[in-house]
Amino acid sequence: xxxxxxxxxxLQERLxxxxxxxxxxxxxxxxxxxxxxxxxxxxxxxxxxxLRAGRIAGQQQRPNRKNGAWFIxxxxxxRDPGAIRKARERLRRCLPIDRDALPPDWPVNQGxxxxxxxxxxxxxAFGYLEHILASACHSLLATGERAAAHLKSNDHEAMxxxxxxxxxxxxxxxxxxxxxxxxxxxEAGVVPSAVREDIVARLNELRPWRNALCHGAWLSVxxxxxxxxxxxxxxxxxPAGFEHRNVNVERLSDVRTRTVDIAxxxxxxxxxxxxxxxxxxxxxxxxxxxxxxxxxxxNAPPEPDLLDAARRAIERDDTLSxxxxxxxxxxxxxxxxxxxxx
Numbered sequence: 001x002x003x004x005x006x007x008x009x010x011l012q013e014r015l016x017x018x019x020x021x022x023x024x025x026x027x028x029x030x031x032x033x034x035x036x037x038x039x040x041x042x043x044x045x046x047x048x049x050x051l052r053a054g055r056i057a058g059q060q061q062r063p064n065r066k067n068g069a070w071f072i073x074x075x076x077x078x079r080d081p082g083a084i085r086k087a088r089e090r091l092r093r094c095l096p097i098d099r100d101a102l103p104p105d106w107p108v109n110q111g112x113x114x115x116x117x118x119x120x121x122x123x124x125a126f127g128y129l130e131h132i133l134a135s136a137c138h139s140l141l142a143t144g145e146r147a148a149a150h151l152k153s154n155d156h157e158a159m160x161x162x163x164x165x166x167x168x169x170x171x172x173x174x175x176x177x178x179x180x181x182x183x184x185x186x187e188a189g190v191v192p193s194a195v196r197e198d199i200v201a202r203l204n205e206l207r208p209w210r211n212a213l214c215h216g217a218w219l220s221v222x223x224x225x226x227x228x229x230x231x232x233x234x235x236x237x238x239p240a241g242f243e244h245r246n247v248n249v250e251r252l253s254d255v256r257t258r259t260v261d262i263a264x265x266x267x268x269x270x271x272x273x274x275x276x277x278x279x280x281x282x283x284x285x286x287x288x289x290x291x292x293x294x295x296x297x298x299n300a301p302p303e304p305d306l307l308d309a310a311r312r313a314i315e316r317d318d319t320l321s322x323x324x325x326x327x328x329x330x331x332x333x334x335x336x337x338x339x340x341x342x
Contacts, residue, residue, distance in 0.1 A: 007037050008057045015074040025070035111221030118249050122256040126210045132263045133177045136270040137169040140184040174210060178203045188273035199269060202262050209255050225249045
């Protein structure tokens with residue numbers, strides 16, 4: 001990117017030095033090329049691009065329409081070429097932001113580090129909550145007797161509606177996912193209504209917090225660890241307990257704790273409502289295994305049905321030699337391999 005400050009200073013100094021009120025763009029392009037500040041080719045195309053973008057101080061197009069001639073006017077009130085270096089305020093509109101003048105870690109440089117660390121953890125917890133919520137809805141829609149019935153039926157309209165719900169469950173935001181979870185748990189008919197209603201109510205309580213913390217602008221954070229949010233609450237009301245838009249570290253920690261708790265509650269409800277995937281648990285366990293420090297033991301034995309399916313698949317493979325067949329079946333726990341016709 002060209003050094004706009006140096007370019008503007010040079011043009012204004014040349015106007016001061018030559019006692020000129022303005023210069024046409026082609027001549028100004030030659031000035032910049034002679035000073036090795038901006039290449040001059042295609043009749044001053046690089047400078048014209050800056051003029052079209054409004055980045056040159058004192059620029060003017062006459063007549064003010066497309067293909068009008070470009071001029072650059074003198075801005076300083078004196079005839080002193082050195083005076084323009086003190087006139088930075090006149091050039092501010094046409095200059096890029098001086099990034100070196102911004103404080104380190106801008107715009108999160110205010111307040112203590114603990115506040116920003118807790119805010120980051122809370123926002124990350126909300127992201128994981130949406131992941132668990134979407135995964136639970138998708139898994140409950142895509143498995144079980146209801147899904148099998150849809151696949152076998154000839155009701156194309158019902159199949160279309162079910163497919164739309166299945167696809168939306170992977171892309172919807174927090175509010176439609178909350179409604180979908182309420183719907184799939186109701187259709188499953190296994191989770192008690194009191195538990196289902198409690199989960200939905202708690203998600204509805206956390207949603208305004210999620211929108212505020214993830215989309216708000218922290219314009220001021222005090223040294224005591226309390227921040228004030230702006231540019232929020234466009235689509236829904238203020239979260240409970242947030243009337244003054246001030247949040248401290250303790251409040252953020254409380255919101256994060258509630259978010260993690262409801263994520264686990266959703267996984268538990270999915271375990272009750274969904275089919276059993278492993279010998280360890282159901283749908284919710286399958287979701288929870290991606291949580292940090294929650295992995296299924298490596299020495300857990302496979303389910304017998306899976307073993308039998310694997311054995312049958314190996315026995316049907318005509319490309320295997322007898323030695324390879326015996327070795328693979330032995331790895332599954334079948335010591336006596338069947339005799340195979342070579």
